Amino acid sequence: MERFMMFNDRTVDSSLVMQLSDLAQTLMRRRDVAIQFAAHSGVHCVKPVVYVSHFWDGYPPLERETAMKSDVGLRIIGTYRHTDRLAVRAFRHAVESRPLSKLSKQLFTFAEDLRLEAVCERERPGMKRWFRTRRRLYRRYFTQQWQANRTRGAWADQFLAGMYLRLTANSPLDDAPLAPMADEAVQARLETLWPQFFDASSTAEVADWAFAVVELMKDVLPHDMVNAYTSLPIVEDDADENTMTLQDLKRTNPLENRDALQEADGEAKRQLLPTWHRETSRAGGSFLRFELERGSRTEIISDEARPGEDGDQALAVVKGTSRPTARNEYGLEAQASFSEQPPAGNSAPYGEANRQADLVLLPSSPNLAHLEQYRAKQAAVAPYRKRLVRIMEQWLEHKRSAWRTNLPVGRLRKQLVSFFTDERPRLFYKKGEPTRRFDAVFGLLVDCSASMHDKMEETKTGLVLCHEVLKTLRVPHQIVGFWEDANEAAASRQPNYLQMAVSFxxxxxxxxxxxxxxxxxxEDNRDGLAIRWMTEQLLKRPEAxxxxxxxxxGEPAAYGYEQNGIIDTHEAVAEARRRCIEVVNLFLGHGADDESTRRTIENIYGRFRVFVPHVSELPDRLLPLLKTWLQKSL
Structure with a gap:
């Protein structure tokens, strides 16, 4: 399927993310630490999550890797261990009611980071190289921003850029003007105030210094900052949730008008509001809830209302674990929604990203049309099958009939000249060993997502070829298609289907x-889940x-799987390889020459990937791999 519109085509470097995850887990001494990318770097105050900034994405690979590692080290060694959270919280509340609040927060954050960089370098001298690269990239960026904001007249942004350049200057000649927009008196006081930063030894002292600087500049800068270069490093996104009460959830806004309608004669007019659409799996049982702010009060009561109970869903956003009521008009619809709840427990056998995934195994049931299509494809791939099988049989025959000569023991050769010419002659030979059965097993996973629409015919032709070759060589194998139902996927359950085409x-x-x-x-595909499932099936097999x-x-996409799909699939591949399973990606059909696709697949599978634009090229690409795998099995 051609992707004619793509707003964010950023490819995740799975190898780099794995390095950052290992680094975070090592520094924090916790196995459950997660790496997430955000606009600005930070660390969560409750959850074991470290945020790495997207700011470094545009830099060359080596500098990007070093800068992202500096984010992880700074947030764990510095912010997580040496930042006073109470001082940060007090600073956040204090600047909300003051002018230039954006400038205050960003100046404080950069100053605190510079203080923590020195702390990290003392505790971990090996991080000095990371922070030197970090400061060099920031200085280059803020040098450009200082000039650009001066041209635009964004004085607050220009002041922040100048302050960072002044605090990180290695020489007095590198000093940038701090406040060229201020008068001489303010500039003189500022020249006395800014060096006091180097005397700050705690978060509270850095906050006081930032307050003093902004207080001095509040009469000089007419407007607050326009851009957001950073944010407070401690993330507290659940602060508002902790203060929310039940009355806040049940709150209703009063009507804007206070009038009321007289009771009308006859029946009230009813209007049907259908809610079904083509992506709705079940047409019945839907209901609507409105928030009315305008209208008139009325005493009209419908005769179709039912008595309410404590188990009803009063609010669509509040979904508990209550059971269907005795007077439920929705019947099977509500019962189905409760039956779809996953079992309780914290186990995630197929990875943390697939905790809510529900596997459904579908049996194979081919019809006459499938039989006719298979015969046509079988005839199309027959020359390639014969070629592969003939080469493998010739290799086996050579292995069987090849003699090993110049041996110290065995059968005596007819040529005995070396007995007279060599000091230690080797006059014996042995015949080749008899043909043995291949001790190998293959698992073939097929991505059945919508993105494979234009590649499925070529893929099925390649599957038929692989199946015929393995069947002729008497190698057991299993072919399974996988996909996720996007219409049924929700936060509590993501149904994933496995179509068993060929079983072992x-x-x-x-x-x-x-x-x-x-x-x-x-529809969607959750590759990491399918790879882990097939790994389990292969580990149960006795073959070596x-x-x-x-x-x-190579583009996994499913419910809640966009950000970490490539990472989860890369981890699943790494786990399978640690268990001595050869994992290789085969890309068949149109798009194999796309640079973005190639980069994505390389991030997941490394060098173990095969790009085949047309199925006629599959034998040449598959033969070396097949020969290597089967040689290992003998």
């Missing part, structure tokens, strides 16, 4: 192939050599 115990049967043609593109082939376009 039926893979060598002559009639096991037509079920491959059942695989069709559906285990191979997992993933037919996917």
């Amino acid at each position: 115990h039926r893979s060598l049967e002559p009639s096991s192939g037509p079920a491959i043609l059942q695989l069709e593109p559906h 050599q285990k191979v997992l082939l993933v037919f996917s376009d």
